[in-house]
Amino acid sequence: MRHGNKVNHLGRTDSHRKAMLANMASSLILHKRITTTLAKAKALRTYVEPLLTKSKNDTTHSRRVVFSKLQNKEVITVLFREVAEKIANRPGGYTRIIKLGNRLGDNASMALIELVDFNTVYGVEAKAEKKTTRRRGSSKAKKAAPAAEEVVAEEKVEEVTPEVAESNEEGTEEAK
Structure with a gap:
């Protein structure tokens, strides 16, 4: 019985799901935004946000814990240098999911997941120019x-x- 187990299996085995989420988390950290299905984006959010919280405390232990999940040295250096500086003052909510619509091939609902502090569109408030004429x-x-x-x-x-x-x-x- 699966009482209390609320993880979305995403139609994959445990090892496949962990490897997929680790790869998606690595891509998200490197590229700052990725496009995927809505279900995968929601699963990725729960996977990557604790890792981002760990990166705020740059110790050997936290680096090893994050490395055990991601298995990529380049991603770890980017995470602890660039990303950790930007999210240092944020208490949580490091990612944003934006729904895009449905994919043409199989009508799957697509979403864009991005790191909040690295977005240039939402960070700058657009000033509407008032017409003078x-x-x-x-x-x-x-x-x-x-x-x-x-x-x-x-x-x-x-x-x-x-x-x-x-x-x-x-x-x-x-x-x-």
Whole structure:
């Protein structure tokens, strides 16, 4: 009987599931975000968040505990150097799951799981630029624009006029 065992088996054996979650956790730490199915993302969250908490305390014991789960030296160095600095002040909730929709092949619900502190989109608040023009003001702008064009045209005519006059004088002298 499975009383109290609430782990999602994900249709895999125990060893396969552990290896898959370790690989996904390594990819998440290296790339800061991965796309997977919603069920795997939820399982990965419960797997990786305790490892991230362990990385905040950089001791030999915590490194060995995390290495026993992930089995990848490069990932451990990235986790304890880069990731641990960013999440040092965060009390928990290191990952974010964003639902994406269904996959075309088998209609599985997909999700994006990412490390919260490494996201550039949500961290920066987007400032909405306020429109300064209104419908009423557009007619005034249209009336002001032709007046400006007339001034520019008059300046061009003044610049061209002396040259034209000189060429006309030379042309009349040659004719004589």
